[in-house]
Amino acid sequence: MRNLKEAMFYKKLKEEKVNCNLCPHSCVIPVDEAGECGVRKNVEGKLYSLVHSKACALSIDPIEKKPLYHFFPGAESLSVATVGCNFSCHFCQNYNISQISPEKVFGDNYPPEKIVELAERYGSKIISYTYTEPTIFYEYAFDTMKLAKEKGLKNIWVSNGYTNIEPIKKMAPFLDAINIDVKGNEEVYKSLCGASLQPVLNSLKEYKKHNIWIEVTSLIIPGYNDSLEWINFLSKWINDNLGKKTPLHLSRFSPQYKMLETEPTPLKTLEKLYGAAKKKLDYIYIGNIPTSRYGNTYCPKCGDLAIRREGFKAEIKKLKCEKCNEKIPGVFD
Ligand code: SF4
Ligand code: SF4
Ligand SMILES: [Zn+2]
Structure with missing residues (x-):
């Protein structure tokens, strides 16, 4: 074998x-x-x-694509994935690698040393564990993260948050930031993902305890989690447990995989949910839409523009509001 x-x-x-x-x-x-x-x-x-050192996807992406908007805005990261996932989301964009056996897609041999060397060679100071679910390639991610830390690089996960507490504790010293996709209420987790909501909320609280920079995403799918009830619950939960300065990304659904019949999320719906979430949280973004209007960072106190984004490019204006001195939260240079 x-x-x-x-x-x-x-x-x-x-x-x-x-x-x-x-x-x-x-x-x-x-x-x-x-x-x-x-x-x-x-x-x-x-x-x-079965997947240690077996990278099936490897590329350099802007950090905004993860999305992380308050973690080294404008930086690039070397992104790595193996096959497999502990969810089976009907809307998965990467189902060709997440829902396949490692016997079918082997992945190329990229041991941790090689990943770190590549990041250094391409001038990427961040390594992202992403595309599929990093939890299921934990040992590979863990070994790479340790090595990357020794070399002064940063590590980020883009995760479904379905990780037990002990593994989170063990890797926390090596993890700098995480984006967790909270997919919807219990019914959405059961019917579309083959999983459950509460463990995801538990893991978010654990990451918070370790002072890891957290951003939350919710992919808004018409007919499943596009209600005010869901967004009110989620934004209140984030406010109560992670703090009102935690960024929330509302992401537009487009037909994928087993959900080709479901229409893309109307912009109006996203704007309505944006308005509701804004009542509880300071930093809300809308992603996967043609306009960049909802991708900028504004000062929550006076509304002044702090970071302008065009597509996946960030133009860093200021990390402290010039008008009212409010600090923009996050991890910056
Ligand atoms: S419990 Fe272990 S084997 Fe089972 S899905 Fe989770 S990571 Fe995979
Ligand atoms: S958790 Fe992410 S990678 Fe896994 S099936 Fe769902 S959308 Fe795909
Ligand atoms: Zn201000």
Whole structure:
């Protein structure tokens, strides 16, 4: 079998079964089978990651594309992914790598040293673990993050937040920022993602405890989570648990994968939800729309423009409001 790495966070059970404790699915896996994510397999009573050092996507992206708007605006990051995911979202943009077995798409051999070397060579001071779900390639991400930190680079995750508390604690010293997509209420998680909301909220609170910079995304899908009820719940929850300065990105849905029949989210709906979220939170953005009007950062006190964005480009104007001295929150140079 190609290079396997023994998994972190699992227990051995009777009859050579194993119990994976990396994510809330808590899979009990018999010999020769893989867990729900498809990339962690029981071989002779031990759990192995099938995707360590197997990058199936690698590219340099602007940090705004993650999206992270308050973390080194305008910077580029080297982005890496392996195949697999612990969710099965019907709207997944990257289903060709997230919903496929590692037997079908191997990924190329990029050990952690090579990833860090590439980031340095291309002058990227940030490495993003993204496109699929970094939780399921935890060991690969963890080894790379440790090395990257030693070299003075930053690490960010773009995640569904479905990670257990112990793994979060272990990697927290090496993680600088995270964007978590909160997909909707429990019904949305059950019907569209094969998962559950509460563990995602728990993990957000854990990241907050470790002072990791957090931004939240919610992909607004017509007929599923485009109600005021959802956005009022989410913005209040963020305000109460993460603070009103936590950026929230409302992202426009466009037909994908198993949801080709669902219409793109109307701009009017997004504007209505934007208005509701603004009552509870200081920094709301709308993404995946033709106009950049909702991508700028404005001072929440006086409304002055702080950061202008065009597409995925950020023009940094000021990180402190010139008119009223309000500090724009985030991690900047
Ligand atoms: S990481 Fe994979 S194997 Fe482990 S509990 Fe989650 S879905 Fe199951
Ligand atoms: S969590 Fe993300 S990568 Fe995984 S299936 Fe859902 S949208 Fe795709
Ligand atoms: Zn101001």
